Amino acid sequence: MLAVVMVLPSLVxxxxxxxxxxxxxxxxxxxxxxxxxxxxxxxxxxxxxxxxLVAPGGKVTIRYAxxxxxxxxxxxxxxLPVEASGDTVAGNMLDWALxxxxxxxxxREEPLTVAMASRGFQSLSLYYVSPFDNRLQRRxxxxxxxxxxxxxxxxxxxxxxxxxxxxxxxxGMTVVDMRALPAGNYLVHVCAGQRCLPVxxxxxxxxxxxxxxxxxxxxxxxxxxxRDGDGLELEGVQQLWSIRASTELASALFTRLIPxx
Amino acid sequence: xxxxxxxxxxxxxxxxxxxxTLLPARWRPFVVNLLVGMAIVVWIHLNPDSSMVxxxxxxxxxxxxxxxxxxxxxxxxxxxxxxxDVDSAxxxxxxxxxxTPADRIxxxxxxxxxxxxxxxxxxxxxxxxxxxxxxxxxxxxxxxxKAAKTxxxxxxxxxxxxxxxxxxxxxxxxxxxxxxxxxxxxxWAAPLYRPDxxxxxxxxxxxxxxxxxxxLVLLPSVQLLSVMLSDGVDKSLEALLAPDQxxxxxxxxxxxxxxxxxxxxxxxxxxxxxxRIVFALPPNPESGYxxxxxxxxxxxxLTILSARDVLxxxxxxxxxxLTGAIVIIGASHRDSGDIHLTPVGQMxxxxxxxxxxxxxQGLDQVQRPPFVLILxxxxxxxxxxxxLFVVMSPFAATLVSSAVIALLVVPFSLLAFSQGVWLxxxxxxxxxxxxxxFAKATFSYHKVRRKGIKGVLK
Numbered sequence: 188m189l190a191v192v193m194v195l196p197s198l199v200x201x202x203x204x205x206x207x208x209x210x211x212x213x214x215x216x217x218x219x220x221x222x223x224x225x226x227x228x229x230x231x232x233x234x235x236x237x238x239x240l241v242a243p244g245g246k247v248t249i250r251y252a253x254x255x256x257x258x259x260x261x262x263x264x265x266x267l268p269v270e271a272s273g274d275t276v277a278g279n280m281l282d283w284a285l286x287x288x289x290x291x292x293x294x295r296e297e298p299l300t301v302a303m304a305s306r307g308f309q310s311l312s313l314y315y316v317s318p319f320d321n322r323l324q325r326r327x328x329x330x331x332x333x334x335x336x337x338x339x340x341x342x343x344x345x346x347x348x349x350x351x352x353x354x355x356x357x358x359g360m361t362v363v364d365m366r367a368l369p370a371g372n373y374l375v376h377v378c379a380g381q382r383c384l385p386v387x388x389x390x391x392x393x394x395x396x397x398x399x400x401x402x403x404x405x406x407x408x409x410x411x412x413x414r415d416g417d418g419l420e421l422e423g424v425q426q427l428w429s430i431r432a433s434t435e436l437a438s439a440l441f442t443r444l445i446p447x448x
Numbered sequence: 449x450x451x452x453x454x455x456x457x458x459x460x461x462x463x464x465x466x467x468x469t470l471l472p473a474r475w476r477p478f479v480v481n482l483l484v485g486m487a488i489v490v491w492i493h494l495n496p497d498s499s500m501v502x503x504x505x506x507x508x509x510x511x512x513x514x515x516x517x518x519x520x521x522x523x524x525x526x527x528x529x530x531x532x533d534v535d536s537a538x539x540x541x542x543x544x545x546x547x548t549p550a551d552r553i554x555x556x557x558x559x560x561x562x563x564x565x566x567x568x569x570x571x572x573x574x575x576x577x578x579x580x581x582x583x584x585x586x587x588x589x590x591x592x593x594k595a596a597k598t599x600x601x602x603x604x605x606x607x608x609x610x611x612x613x614x615x616x617x618x619x620x621x622x623x624x625x626x627x628x629x630x631x632x633x634x635x636w637a638a639p640l641y642r643p644d645x646x647x648x649x650x651x652x653x654x655x656x657x658x659x660x661x662x663x664l665v666l667l668p669s670v671q672l673l674s675v676m677l678s679d680g681v682d683k684s685l686e687a688l689l690a691p692d693q694x695x696x697x698x699x700x701x702x703x704x705x706x707x708x709x710x711x712x713x714x715x716x717x718x719x720x721x722x723x724r725i726v727f728a729l730p731p732n733p734e735s736g737y738x739x740x741x742x743x744x745x746x747x748x749x750l751t752i753l754s755a756r757d758v759l760x761x762x763x764x765x766x767x768x769x770l771t772g773a774i775v776i777i778g779a780s781h782r783d784s785g786d787i788h789l790t791p792v793g794q795m796x797x798x799x800x801x802x803x804x805x806x807x808x809q810g811l812d813q814v815q816r817p818p819f820v821l822i823l824x825x826x827x828x829x830x831x832x833x834x835x836l837f838v839v840m841s842p843f844a845a846t847l848v849s850s851a852v853i854a855l856l857v858v859p860f861s862l863l864a865f866s867q868g869v870w871l872x873x874x875x876x877x878x879x880x881x882x883x884x885x886f887a888k889a890t891f892s893y894h895k896v897r898r899k900g901i902k903g904v905l906k
Contacts, residue, residue, distance in 0.1 A: 214761075226765070229768075230764050230769045234745070272735055272737065279519065280515055
């Protein structure tokens with residue numbers, strides 16, 4: 188019972204709020220007036236009852252009890268009201284009960300897009316769709332997808348004897364002319380600046396269906412590269428073409444790929 | 449088995465059966481409830497690592513964490529925490545850079561250093577980058593008398609692949625390694641957490657082991673280093689390694705505790721419960737963060753500022769919130785990949801760090817009370833609940849016992865929890881409630897079968 192007596196008052200009472208200046212366009216034009224007068228510059232603490240005065244041209248934002256209050260000459264002087272900040276156990280319990288009852292489902296259903304995409308390292312690499320392996324059906328062109336600011340300087344293939352011709356595409360991608368590369372297993376080195384990423388590539392002839400009919404595929408393959416620890420992995424993706432209509436990410440990637448055709 | 453074995457068992461059975469038959473029929477469920485409840489208490493005590501006990505413990509602690517978060521019952525930080533956040537607005541304004549630009553981090557640090565915070569934590573992975581010259585330039589000037597007022601902590605991550613003959617990954621190299629090693633005000637710490645199987649971060653790792661040249665290297669976690677720098681510590685982490693530690697061939701095992709200058713003891717080993725994070729700082733509380741006493745006034749426990757507003761500021765307040773505070777520079781925009789699930793909701797990694805520091809500062813590690821006390825409290829609760837089921841209908845008894853638990857036991861638990869003590873009362877009580885309801889239902893079912901619906905209704 189002693190515990191209840193000790194706990195109950197603070198189950199319902201939060202602490203008194205103070206304000207903090209979290210943005211100020213020009214501290215010379217804003218002042219905090221209370222027991223003393225001081226500039227309303229970033230990180231200044233404002234006690235309840237103190238006033239914030241803003242001269243023409245000035246603007247400050249006060250974080251107060253969870254709200255951001257903008258003070259400009261239009262609403263200056265602004266007096267900080269007395270309010271509580273923080274939560275209470277009773278309030279938290281109510282929130283929990285409401286969440287259990289489903290009253291806050293609307294909040295949870297806020298639209299939120301999550302990209303199933305990974306960041307690569309430094310300048311090379313990027314988006315990937317998993318799970319795929321490094322078997323790619325031969326295409327006339329292969330698209331390297333990479334950071335927008337990066338520039339692929341060369342693509343070298345071990346045992347092939349010449350660099351593959353490159354055509355700069357739109358920002359974030361490079362088109363590799365693959366027509367000269369016959370089917371086979373290769374180690375491909377994608378180089379940008381001083382860095383080269385080795386990627387093993389099983390470059391396969393087009394698959395034949397049962398009746399001997401060669402499947403008609405667009406002459407395009409996409410390669411995305413990511414770093415995995417100290418190694419580099421290829422994550423991509425001839426299958427991307429066939430699933431572009433069915434997944435959001437594939438669709439988004441092709442939005443970038445289409446202009447290069 | 450000897451001949452006397454079966455006969456002794458039989459004698460015991462007859463003795464118990466004799467006593468049982470002497471017991472009035474209405475008190476028999478009471479005794480069964482008592483035995484069931486206490487058996488569960490003992491079983492939980494003997495099997496603290498079983499998945500069922502851990503799941504139950506997680507649920508209970510998640511609920512309590514959610515109740516106390518952002519209230520006076522949550523751990524209270526020693527000083528305010530300020531977060532300079534590369535939020536979505538900042539990220540967009542900077543042109544959505546692939547990596548957080550080092551020159552901008554450097555400018556933020558340079559601005560903050562003038563206000564003399566106690567610690568600045570830079571929550572970006574600075575390994576494997578070649579663009580750190582602006583940062584190195586600022587940091588190389590951060591030494592001497594005034595610099596000692598602010599300690600800078602940088603995050604050290606680990607490689608994904610294990611070196612040969614090692615169970616521990618290596619720490620990743622950084623262009624700042626030499627600079628940090630040569631400056632007493634610069635430190636590396638590990639921001640590494642291991643999520644539970646459901647993806648929720650509930651526990652911290654206080655010390656991370658890595659392998660460098662076949663040698664075990666220990667790195668304190670961010671929260672441990674933060675309190676060690678604030679309070680001082682009695683011994684090195686290496687001094688607490690278990691004597692049978694096998695270099696890189698095993699995860700580091702510790703024996704004993706470190707003692708901070710404030711007298712607080714931190715157990716590096718101990719059961720998982722002790723490494724539970726009590727989240728005091730939820731993401732985006734509607735009514736702001738709870739106030740803490742700081743230099744004679746109440747200031748918010750956490751204040752989050754957009755990095756773009758900090759960079760745009762011409763001047764910081766002297767003697768304001770920042771002086772002596774802990775500052776975390778981190779990112780919360782979606783592309784950062786640094787958003788994590790916690791018992792109190794999704795939050796950026798920098799807020800997980802703020803919570804970990806606050807928890808380690810403001811709370812002794814979560815402890816279980818002595819077993820005798822658990823036994824006593826649970827015995828009282830089980831007695832009470834069992835008695836209610838004897839004198840009331842199952843529906844009324846469930847209602848009343850739940851109300852009593854809510855009114856008496858929950859506040860008691862909150863009070864204990866605010867002192868870092870976790871009393872797991874829910875499972876035995878729930879078992880007793882369920883057993884009673886089930887027993888009554890079974891009894892009613894047999895009655896219906898014996899007499900039929902009409903017979904029961906007569």
